[in-house]
Amino acid sequence: MLVFDIGEYKERVTKTKGRMNREGIEVLLITNPANMNYLTGYDGWSFYVHQLLILKDDEEEPIWIGRGMDVNGAKLTTWLKEENIKGYSDDHVQSTIKHPMNFVTAILKEKGWANKTIGVEMDQYYFTARCLTELEKDLPNAVFKDATRVVSMVRLIKSEKEIDYMKQAGRIVERAMQAGIDSIDAGVRQCDAAANICHAQISGTPEYGGDYPSIFPIMLTGKGASAAHLTWSDEKFQNNEVTILELAGCYHRYHCPMCRTVYIGNPPDKLKQIAETVVEGVEKVLDVVKPGLICEEVEMQWRKAVTKGGSYKKASYHRLAYAMGLGYPPDWGEHTVNMRPGDKTILEPNMTFHAIPSIWEEDYGFGLSEAIRVTADGCETLAKFPRRLFVK
Amino acid sequence: MLVFDIGEYKERVTKTKGRMNREGIEVLLITNPANMNYLTGYDGWSFYVHQLLILKDDEEEPIWIGRGMDVNGAKLTTWLKEENIKGYSDDHVQSTIKHPMNFVTAILKEKGWANKTIGVEMDQYYFTARCLTELEKDLPNAVFKDATRVVSMVRLIKSEKEIDYMKQAGRIVERAMQAGIDSIDAGVRQCDAAANICHAQISGTPEYGGDYPSIFPIMLTGKGASAAHLTWSDEKFQNNEVTILELAGCYHRYHCPMCRTVYIGNPPDKLKQIAETVVEGVEKVLDVVKPGLICEEVEMQWRKAVTKGGSYKKASYHRLAYAMGLGYPPDWGEHTVNMRPGDKTILEPNMTFHAIPSIWEEDYGFGLSEAIRVTADGCETLAKFPRRLFVK
Numbered sequence: 001m002l003v004f005d006i007g008e009y010k011e012r013v014t015k016t017k018g019r020m021n022r023e024g025i026e027v028l029l030i031t032n033p034a035n036m037n038y039l040t041g042y043d044g045w046s047f048y049v050h051q052l053l054i055l056k057d058d059e060e061e062p063i064w065i066g067r068g069m070d071v072n073g074a075k076l077t078t079w080l081k082e083e084n085i086k087g088y089s090d091d092h093v094q095s096t097i098k099h100p101m102n103f104v105t106a107i108l109k110e111k112g113w114a115n116k117t118i119g120v121e122m123d124q125y126y127f128t129a130r131c132l133t134e135l136e137k138d139l140p141n142a143v144f145k146d147a148t149r150v151v152s153m154v155r156l157i158k159s160e161k162e163i164d165y166m167k168q169a170g171r172i173v174e175r176a177m178q179a180g181i182d183s184i185d186a187g188v189r190q191c192d193a194a195a196n197i198c199h200a201q202i203s204g205t206p207e208y209g210g211d212y213p214s215i216f217p218i219m220l221t222g223k224g225a226s227a228a229h230l231t232w233s234d235e236k237f238q239n240n241e242v243t244i245l246e247l248a249g250c251y252h253r254y255h256c257p258m259c260r261t262v263y264i265g266n267p268p269d270k271l272k273q274i275a276e277t278v279v280e281g282v283e284k285v286l287d288v289v290k291p292g293l294i295c296e297e298v299e300m301q302w303r304k305a306v307t308k309g310g311s312y313k314k315a316s317y318h319r320l321a322y323a324m325g326l327g328y329p330p331d332w333g334e335h336t337v338n339m340r341p342g343d344k345t346i347l348e349p350n351m352t353f354h355a356i357p358s359i360w361e362e363d364y365g366f367g368l369s370e371a372i373r374v375t376a377d378g379c380e381t382l383a384k385f386p387r388r389l390f391v392k
Numbered sequence: 393m394l395v396f397d398i399g400e401y402k403e404r405v406t407k408t409k410g411r412m413n414r415e416g417i418e419v420l421l422i423t424n425p426a427n428m429n430y431l432t433g434y435d436g437w438s439f440y441v442h443q444l445l446i447l448k449d450d451e452e453e454p455i456w457i458g459r460g461m462d463v464n465g466a467k468l469t470t471w472l473k474e475e476n477i478k479g480y481s482d483d484h485v486q487s488t489i490k491h492p493m494n495f496v497t498a499i500l501k502e503k504g505w506a507n508k509t510i511g512v513e514m515d516q517y518y519f520t521a522r523c524l525t526e527l528e529k530d531l532p533n534a535v536f537k538d539a540t541r542v543v544s545m546v547r548l549i550k551s552e553k554e555i556d557y558m559k560q561a562g563r564i565v566e567r568a569m570q571a572g573i574d575s576i577d578a579g580v581r582q583c584d585a586a587a588n589i590c591h592a593q594i595s596g597t598p599e600y601g602g603d604y605p606s607i608f609p610i611m612l613t614g615k616g617a618s619a620a621h622l623t624w625s626d627e628k629f630q631n632n633e634v635t636i637l638e639l640a641g642c643y644h645r646y647h648c649p650m651c652r653t654v655y656i657g658n659p660p661d662k663l664k665q666i667a668e669t670v671v672e673g674v675e676k677v678l679d680v681v682k683p684g685l686i687c688e689e690v691e692m693q694w695r696k697a698v699t700k701g702g703s704y705k706k707a708s709y710h711r712l713a714y715a716m717g718l719g720y721p722p723d724w725g726e727h728t729v730n731m732r733p734g735d736k737t738i739l740e741p742n743m744t745f746h747a748i749p750s751i752w753e754e755d756y757g758f759g760l761s762e763a764i765r766v767t768a769d770g771c772e773t774l775a776k777f778p779r780r781l782f783v784k
Binding site for chain 2: 001043044045046047048067068069070072073076077090091093094096097099120122123124125126127128129130131132133146148149189190191192194195196198199200201202203204208209210211212215216218223224226227228229230231232233234318319322329330331333335336338340341342
């Protein structure tokens with residue numbers, strides 16, 4: 001069930017060890033499900049219980065630790081040898097007495113790694129505060145270091161095969177967005193449009209199916225279009241309402257997100273004007289992104305383009321783009337590089353971003369985004385879909 | 393957009409303060425999205441960035457803190473007054489410099505609560521290790537206490553309206569499970585069956601729509617049926633394969649989960665025998681559950697029923713049932729009470745559980761579950777669906 005050659009996984013492990021080395025980390029505990037998948041192939045909806053990889057700087061492969069009932073899933077989906085797959089007993093699950101980290105520290109002690117410098121992903125959903133305090137209690141002689149970005153930064157530049165998967169996800173999101181736009185109309189329940197979108201996301205294309213995206217469709221309608229992250233209700237769409245859709249296709253856990261906006265009726269001039277500015281802004285981004293440019297510079301050029309008339313003060317209020325790709329709920333973002341003031345990362349080929357320079361007004365907004373890949377001399381979009389306000 | 397009377401939310405706040413009081417907690421930081429929703433109504437796919445409620449023991453309502461762009465969502469979905477909804481600027485988002493907890497501690501200082509005993513949800517997905525270390529760094533004179541279960545334990549006993557929502561979720565899961573069973577057949581792609589299930593989950597019923605469940609459909613097929621938490625692929629279902637489906641209906645974020653098993657072809661005797669035992673076991677559970685009984689006692693009686701022949705040693709290897717209801721990804725479980733050895737919780741009316749006493753063999757398994765509600769004198773299932781092995 002591996003979706004990359006074992007060689008590609010091993011290369012990722014080698015690169016990770018390089019980063020560990022530079023940061024003085026001897027043992028890395030990897031709890032981010034996307035990072036676990038990236039290094040070993042592990043895939044399963046088991047991240048709602050504690051699980052992790054242990055990577056030692058001088059060991060060839062990581063050790064997978066998870067709930068006993070997920071051991072078979074790890075055997076089926078990873079390239080790890082069986083002795084490196086270890087399951088804890090079920091009385092560790094959501095218990096007030098035993099904690100899964102106690103199982104982990106027992107293994108670290110047994111291996112003689114209890115006094116090492118241990119990297120932990122400090123600001124990652126599934127590494128809770130309790131995980132840290134249990135590790136500190138059980139391993140008083142270890143030194144803990146924040147390693148939130150160690151594996152995530154290795155993920156920043158994609159391989160050709162990763163890019164292929166993201167483009168395949170692009171074919172899926174094109175179909176899902178079309179299903180959404182086709183479904184939205186006055187008198188249709190929001191939930192029925194959302195159901196059609198999810199159907200398209202998962203059935204995928206005739207050639208290949210879709211995986212579950214890390215985020216369910218964001219659907220902002222009517223008054224809700226002034227918010228950023230609401231979902232659907234069972235209310236009906238109404239005339240003279242704007243609806244913003246943000247959704248992704250997902251293939252082998254690689255995402256291609258996309259945002260578009262639909263209006264039912266005759267769109268007001270103000271909305272048309274905002275739409276035009278946002279589209280111009282996105283096209284500016286596509287125009288300027290190329291290897292060698294610094295992330296914050298892209299944002300500056302975009303800002304210059306969209307604020308030329310002095311208006312759109314709100315254009316400043318969130319990041320222009322973020323690195324994305326492989327992901328698990330609740331996010332497809334990689335939490336590393338952003339196109340925003342202060343981010344000095346230099347663009348390189350095969351970095352991938354979601355550029356979503358939407359503009360919200362107090363009462364409604366217009367959203368339009370592109371998933372982009374930095375190429376050898378510029379950039380390309382991972383999905384192809386018209387960039388405009390859709391009117392029903 | 394509130395789905396309960398304000399009075400019901402306020403009663404929940406009062407009960408939470410009662411628990412804070414008993415545990416000596418003066419200020420409670422509530423990061424679990426289900427707990428945030430439970431107390432204020434807040435609903436949005438924004439839990440992928442840091443957000444929380446501050447509840448002070450002598451204040452009437454909580455303070456909502458989240459990302460600036462989600463402030464409108466909080467205004468639309470909660471009963472809180474506007475001055476109690478506070479957004480942090482976007483340069484706090486996934487930044488290496490500013491952390492959202494620094495914004496939170498500034499508010500705590502301003503309020504004069506920097507030296508208080510502060511409860512934090514230590515073992516909850518969205519309260520990362522970094523959240524704790526930032527709080528400790530900014531508030532050196534505060535005392536931090538683990539409050540993971542403070543609000544979650546208030547949620548244990550449902551109101552009549554919550555039960556209604558869960559039963560409505562039950563209608564949805566009945567349709568979604570039927571869609572799954574109808575779709576599965578030799579030659580059909582797994583992703584197409586999953587797409588039909590998701591469509592049914594979200595479109596809901598003709599009378600009301602469905603919300604996104606906290607977990608995408610679990611679909612264990614063929615060799616994968618020996619694992620516990622895999623999802624679909626785009627492979628086709630094959631003859632003589634078993635498929636286990638675990639999925640939920642969701643209504644206003646309240647879940648009704650259900651697990652059933654389908655076999656394509658002539659099921660082997662061994663599978664039929666396991667199926668019979670599992671069904672007998674579930675019926676035993678439905679038979680014995682009633683107010684006053686201790687949780688672990690239910691598990692003991694179930695174990696006695698299924699192991700009568702001395703076999704099914706594996707029947708012991710995971711918890712029989714867990715409390716569930718309101719939830720956000722990645723889980724619909726409440727992470728409080730379990731029916732397993734050691735849990736001495738006494739059953740009370742309107743507690744709700746997912747009882748999932750499945751049996752896995754090395755090569756495949758049979759899963760069947762019921763969502764149950766403890767009634768005045770026994771229990772009832774929240775969904776009605778035949779309890780048997782489905783054969784195609």
